[in-house]
Amino acid sequence: xxxxxxxxxxxxxxxxxxxxxxxxxxxxxxxxxxxxxxxxxxxxxxxxxxxxxxxxxxxxxxxxxxxxxxxxxxxxxxxxxxxxxxxxxxxxxxxxxxxxxxxxxxxxxxxxxxxxxxxxxxxxxxxxxxxxxxxxxxxxxxxxxxxxxxxxxxxxxxxxxxxxxxxxxxxxxxxxxxxxxxxxxxxxxxxxxxxxxxxxxxxxxxxxxxxxxxxxxxxxxxxxxxxxxxxxxxxxxxxxxxxxxxxxxxxxxxxxxxxxxxxxxxxxxxxx
Numbered sequence: 316x317x318x319x320x321x322x323x324x325x326x327x328x329x330x331x332x333x334x335x336x337x338x339x340x341x342x343x344x345x346x347x348x349x350x351x352x353x354x355x356x357x358x359x360x361x362x363x364x365x366x367x368x369x370x371x372x373x374x375x376x377x378x379x380x381x382x383x384x385x386x387x388x389x390x391x392x393x394x395x396x397x398x399x400x401x402x403x404x405x406x407x408x409x410x411x412x413x414x415x416x417x418x419x420x421x422x423x424x425x426x427x428x429x430x431x432x433x434x435x436x437x438x439x440x441x442x443x444x445x446x447x448x449x450x451x452x453x454x455x456x457x458x459x460x461x462x463x464x465x466x467x468x469x470x471x472x473x474x475x476x477x478x479x480x481x482x483x484x485x486x487x488x489x490x491x492x493x494x495x496x497x498x499x500x501x502x503x504x505x506x507x508x509x510x511x512x513x514x515x516x517x518x519x520x521x522x523x524x525x526x527x528x529x530x531x532x533x534x535x536x537x538x539x540x541x542x543x544x545x546x547x548x549x550x551x552x553x554x555x556x557x558x559x560x561x562x563x564x565x566x567x568x569x570x571x572x573x574x575x576x577x578x579x580x581x582x583x584x585x586x587x
Contacts, residue, residue, distance in 0.1 A: 317501055318420040320493075321346055322462075325444050326428030339444040343423055347396055350417040355391040357413055358384050383409050391417070398454035420500050423450060424493065425459040433461055434484035458496040460489030504577035507548060508532065509557075519575065526571035529583045539587035545569045548578045557582075 323339040365381045383406045390400045396417035402410070410418070425440040427433075440459035441447060450457035468476045468488050480488065498504065498518075505516045506528055517531045525545070530537030546557075546566045554560035575581070 316419065318422060318497065319350075319416070320422045320424050320497075322424045322426050323444065323446075325425045325440060325459075326461075328428065339423075339425060339446060340449065343446065343449055347417065347421075348394065351391050351394060351396055354397060354413075354415045354417045355388065357415065358388045358391065361413065362388065379405075380409055387415070396421070399452055420454040420456070422493075422497060422500055423455070423457040425457065426462045427459055429461055429463050432484055433464065437461065437485075437489070454500070456496050456500040458489075458492055460493060465489050504575075506575050506577075506579045506581055508582070509551075509580055521577070523575050524571060525569055525573040525575055525581065525583075528575045528581060529585070532583065535587045536583050536585050539585040540571050541584045541586055542568045542570060543573065544582040544584065545573065546580050547576065548580055551580050 321343060323342050324333065324337060325339050327337065362381065362384050365377060365384070369377050369381065383402070387397060387400065387410065390397065397415050398418050398420060400418075423441075423446055425444050425446065427436050427440050430436045437459040441450060441457045446457050449455060464479075464483065465488065468479065468490075471479060476488070480486065502521050503518050504521050504523075505518055508515050508517065517528065519528050519531050523531075525543040526537055526540045529540050529543070544557075544566055545568070546554075546560050550565045551557070551560055554563055554565060557566060560566040
């Protein structure tokens, strides 16, 4: 997995019992503690094996692995998740295989109750739940949804869903906001390719170059990349067609080092 989403209850409903009072911060910290303990066990077991291996064959690779795991163990013993520990690119590569759970980016999802002004309730939910401090930490984010409303939306047509959202002073669903927050947390964005019968979105890291975006479509496009015809999606819709955009000069040619923007529409020219 790329990240963890922890849904935190922040609504009162006697028909859905729970043990103890509502406390999203406590619930968040309890799960984080469980992840930390699990990772600590993984680190300790590997360190024990490393000590035995290094007694018979001490290599620079084993020493570097031992050093980063000792740092990770010390960090975890302070009851802080590994996502808050600074690691170099090389160190991240060394610990990747251990799949440390507390190293994964964490998105806290506050699940609020249904209310007349749900838009305001969702906007205020992170601060009312007391999650602002947790959400300010490295590789951590927070968003809010109303699970009951989302369940109703899932059964509706697009037109009915838009009208239903409007009755709550909302312009978009919690699912859309959840996806956007996830992309933000993971440092991702989307660009589009369009054809006569298909429009498709491709996910790439932010600040990707055009040649790297081409590689997300197919490795041959990256290898034989020449140019990318580029236009932002809203400019394309305003023009009405690629031909009109080309005539207006809003469709432009970019080289391999062009930094792709979120929402760009690309047509890759290649020699393959």
